[in-house]
Amino acid sequence: MVNITINGKLVQAYEGEMLLAAIRRENIDIPALCHHEAVEPYGACRLCMVEITKNEWDGWKNHVTSCLYPVEEGLIVNTHTPTVIELRKTILDLFLASSPHSTVIKKLAAEYGITRTSYEEVPDSTDCILCGLCTRICDKMGFSAISAVGRGHGKEIAPPLKEPPPDCVGCLSCAYICPTHYIQFTDNGKERTIWGKKFKLLRCEKTGLPTITEEFAAYLIKHREIPEDYFKINDLSHRRELALKMGQITQWGREA
Amino acid sequence: MRISTPKQLKELQKKFQDRDNKLAKKIIVCHGPGCLASGAEKIYQEFKKILSEKKITGITLEALKKTGCHGLCEKAPLVAIEPDKILYTHVKERHVVDIIEKTIKKNEIIPELLYVDPQTKEKIVRYPDIKFYSHQTRIALRNLGHINAADIDDYIRVGGYQGMVKAVTKMTPEAIIEEISKSGLRGRGGGGFPTGRKWATCRKVEDDTHYVICNGDEGDPGAFMDRAIMEGDPHSVLEGMIIAAFAVGARDGYIYVREEYPLAVINLQIAIEQAREYGLLGEQIMGTYFSFDIQINRGAGAFVCGESSALMKSVAGEVGEPRAKYIRSVVKGLYDKPTVLNNVETYANVPLIIEKGADWFTGIGVKKNSGTKAFSLVGKVRNTGLIEVPMGTTLREIIYDIGGGLIDGRPFKAVQTGGPSGGCLPDTMLDSPVDFDSLTKAGSMMGSGGMIVMDDRTCMVDVAKYFLSFLVSESCGKCNPCREGLYQLYKLAIKISEGRGEEGDLEKMEKLSDMIILGSLCGLGKSGPNPFLSTVRYFREEYLAHIRDKKCPAGVCRELIRFEINDKCDGCTACLMACAYNAITGSKKQPHVINQELCTHCGACVTVCTRNAIDVF
Numbered sequence A: 001m002v003n004i005t006i007n008g009k010l011v012q013a014y015e016g017e018m019l020l021a022a023i024r025r026e027n028i029d030i031p032a033l034c035h036h037e038a039v040e041p042y043g044a045c046r047l048c049m050v051e052i053t054k055n056e057w058d059g060w061k062n063h064v065t066s067c068l069y070p071v072e073e074g075l076i077v078n079t080h081t082p083t084v085i086e087l088r089k090t091i092l093d094l095f096l097a098s099s100p101h102s103t104v105i106k107k108l109a110a111e112y113g114i115t116r117t118s119y120e121e122v123p124d125s126t127d128c129i130l131c132g133l134c135t136r137i138c139d140k141m142g143f144s145a146i147s148a149v150g151r152g153h154g155k156e157i158a159p160p161l162k163e164p165p166p167d168c169v170g171c172l173s174c175a176y177i178c179p180t181h182y183i184q185f186t187d188n189g190k191e192r193t194i195w196g197k198k199f200k201l202l203r204c205e206k207t208g209l210p211t212i213t214e215e216f217a218a219y220l221i222k223h224r225e226i227p228e229d230y231f232k233i234n235d236l237s238h239r240r241e242l243a244l245k246m247g248q249i250t251q252w253g254r255e256a
Numbered sequence B: 001m002r003i004s005t006p007k008q009l010k011e012l013q014k015k016f017q018d019r020d021n022k023l024a025k026k027i028i029v030c031h032g033p034g035c036l037a038s039g040a041e042k043i044y045q046e047f048k049k050i051l052s053e054k055k056i057t058g059i060t061l062e063a064l065k066k067t068g069c070h071g072l073c074e075k076a077p078l079v080a081i082e083p084d085k086i087l088y089t090h091v092k093e094r095h096v097v098d099i100i101e102k103t104i105k106k107n108e109i110i111p112e113l114l115y116v117d118p119q120t121k122e123k124i125v126r127y128p129d130i131k132f133y134s135h136q137t138r139i140a141l142r143n144l145g146h147i148n149a150a151d152i153d154d155y156i157r158v159g160g161y162q163g164m165v166k167a168v169t170k171m172t173p174e175a176i177i178e179e180i181s182k183s184g185l186r187g188r189g190g191g192g193f194p195t196g197r198k199w200a201t202c203r204k205v206e207d208d209t210h211y212v213i214c215n216g217d218e219g220d221p222g223a224f225m226d227r228a229i230m231e232g233d234p235h236s237v238l239e240g241m242i243i244a245a246f247a248v249g250a251r252d253g254y255i256y257v258r259e260e261y262p263l264a265v266i267n268l269q270i271a272i273e274q275a276r277e278y279g280l281l282g283e284q285i286m287g288t289y290f291s292f293d294i295q296i297n298r299g300a301g302a303f304v305c306g307e308s309s310a311l312m313k314s315v316a317g318e319v320g321e322p323r324a325k326y327i328r329s330v331v332k333g334l335y336d337k338p339t340v341l342n343n344v345e346t347y348a349n350v351p352l353i354i355e356k357g358a359d360w361f362t363g364i365g366v367k368k369n370s371g372t373k374a375f376s377l378v379g380k381v382r383n384t385g386l387i388e389v390p391m392g393t394t395l396r397e398i399i400y401d402i403g404g405g406l407i408d409g410r411p412f413k414a415v416q417t418g419g420p421s422g423g424c425l426p427d428t429m430l431d432s433p434v435d436f437d438s439l440t441k442a443g444s445m446m447g448s449g450g451m452i453v454m455d456d457r458t459c460m461v462d463v464a465k466y467f468l469s470f471l472v473s474e475s476c477g478k479c480n481p482c483r484e485g486l487y488q489l490y491k492l493a494i495k496i497s498e499g500r501g502e503e504g505d506l507e508k509m510e511k512l513s514d515m516i517i518l519g520s521l522c523g524l525g526k527s528g529p530n531p532f533l534s535t536v537r538y539f540r541e542e543y544l545a546h547i548r549d550k551k552c553p554a555g556v557c558r559e560l561i562r563f564e565i566n567d568k569c570d571g572c573t574a575c576l577m578a579c580a581y582n583a584i585t586g587s588k589k590q591p592h593v594i595n596q597e598l599c600t601h602c603g604a605c606v607t608v609c610t611r612n613a614i615d616v617f
């Protein structure tokens, strides 16, 4: 365990974990839009920045992104100094100019007292805040179907050539992880569309309910060594089957 | 042939020197970027043709040499005659015969090709007598203009690889690091980090693999120091890298060169192959257990790829995006292995420090800033070109002595140093020394060595706008303060330059700048507001003139200026023809008028008017 001080309180943190985790365990609320436990930290939104210092630093302070900064013995962390708050306000103000219609941004900005951006609204704005969560989760799933294209202020997330992405299997991970719900998809129980690509959904032979896309199932069978008939029924039916089996085993046990 | 002992290298050097000494005269045709752009290759071919057709006693093709940038790019193309140190400027193909017939054969000078001192109007024969050269001290650029870049023998002739051979055969890695540390060498790529300390840290990291990388990305618009070194003296870079590799225990090295520098790639590739042939790269160098080889990586030409963590990602084949640096790349760099990254010019300094010792190096420059720095001097100075001066030289010496002052004797307004995210310094700072710490204190930075001189016709709001627009598009776009913050800063600068500025805008921009610096992930964002901050620091009045009076005092910002024809107009009709918007009327030999409704403030009329008859308000 590592001893650190958060907002004046001495706390223990786990070796190797990031500051953000320790801070959140203390029920301290700091925004972290580009962070998600499922993927590697990235440090893009800069909202989770905190002030750090140590007794032996002779009053020297640093500002770091807590999502990326590993805990260190003796670290003194302050999550809500005037400078840190000012920085968060500026970032939210800037986000409000670049994604003025996002409800998530609006709500977060309001929490910091900002209801209207003090900057010029960006033309052709979208709700995408370029947090990179979608591309990171897609990479992690092993598809890398979408990526960031361009740089500078014109950067955006898109499939290659902005056409329906050939490597996408329609798993919807990106849509679920998107913090501003920018990534849209449709799903009518038979067909699913995301990134302009259409997918057929498999159906559970037992319940008739839709499961996952054909492409996703094929991928999992091929790369994750899942039995070929596994996707013939849905998770619920699998669980039912298991329960039945367990019941049978108990029955035999009694009989024996 | 493999070189495996110091003695062997000395003998080779002697042999090449003797061969060179036999040449009565040498004809140096500069092949630096400036000269190549003005037709140096044609001149070279012409010399080659004539020298191979005619038999001239004492002169063979061997006397003809292509070299890297000689320095005085303003006067390109350049031809130098050695050993007499004669410099011919603005040489054309038709001069080639003359040069051979007169200067080579009869030792006659051709006056019309000589450099003319802008102040005294005197013609100067020998380049060491030209102020542009006499005020310089060349270490990193030592061989540029003197040796054939594509010939390792020529490099060995001038003492090449002596430092590396000394390092590998006579010194321990610790002793090398100690020497570099003692020399006070600081990174020439901009940050000024002590090179010795970087190497020491890297060496101490216990790992089976260490890497050395050379940063040849040189993304600053207008800068070409690193390019000139890679093209004109590639072996000096290799030699520095080999010493670094031996010192930190690396087996593999990479040179990251931007795509726009094809000649640098070619010359480096030739140099690597030649060094391998001589056994200076490859397995068991100099008969020791030290093996090292170098590969070239071609960068996509993004400015941000010059940043260390983005560069390493790019070398590894990933998207060139910076990563947070709580783990330093000397500890976990390329492929997560301890890595030394240094700039081209930094490496070029290393061999001489090892050869001549740290004390020699600290004798040049000033305290904590030893040695020299190369700059590409551009903008409104008379002598633009590639220069190298001892640290601590003042801006005034650089601009007025070396640069020959401003074109047309116009008043000096500012000098921009440090690349796009550097800053602009006014005339009150002309006597401040040029070194890492002084420039930073003055609100600018050393950067990799671009230096742009601006005259009174430059608007500082416009300058800030220009550099901000560059940074807005070159930011990698990963983090919010840099991507959105710089964009808004740029938008506010546009607002001011278009006369829509309001009270409080400057304060708002200053506050935003502070937050961008505090919040950005990498050096680009952290220095991104500099173009604004340094101009508002020294030229606040000019900003206020735009905001309060809706005037651009320098007459640059289109929305704020008005063109009017004064009574000097003699009706030559040049402006009338030049105006694409038909805003000028008037008949021949009669004064013309500008219709303010139609005028778009493009300035075409001012450019063509030879009578000074158009006023800008």
Ligand SMILES: Cc1cc2nc3c(=O)[nH]c(=O)nc-3n(C[C@H](O)[C@H](O)[C@H](O)COP(=O)(O)O)c2cc1C
Pocket: B186, B187, B188, B189, B190, B191, B192, B193, B215, B216, B217, B218, B219, B220, B303, B304, B305, B306, B307, B308, B309, B341, B342, B343, B344, B346, B347, B448, B522, B523, B524
């Ligand atoms: C946005 C950005 C661009 C950079 N571009 C370059 C470059 O083009 N060339 C360079 O040598 N260093 C560049 N640097 C500095 C490098 O990150 C690094 O500090 C340097 O290569 C280290 O070598 P040195 O210690 O020898 O200077 C850049 C830094 C930043 C933040």
Ligand code: SF4
Pocket: B304, B321, B322, B474, B475, B476, B477, B478, B479, B480, B482, B483, B520, B521, B522, B523, B524, B525, B526
């Ligand atoms: S500061 Fe700019 S260039 Fe650096 S990581 Fe952030 S967005 Fe990219």
Ligand code: FES
Pocket: A031, A032, A033, A034, A035, A042, A043, A044, A045, A046, A047, A048, A049, A065, A066, A067, A068
């Ligand atoms: S959550 Fe840490 S930078 Fe976005």
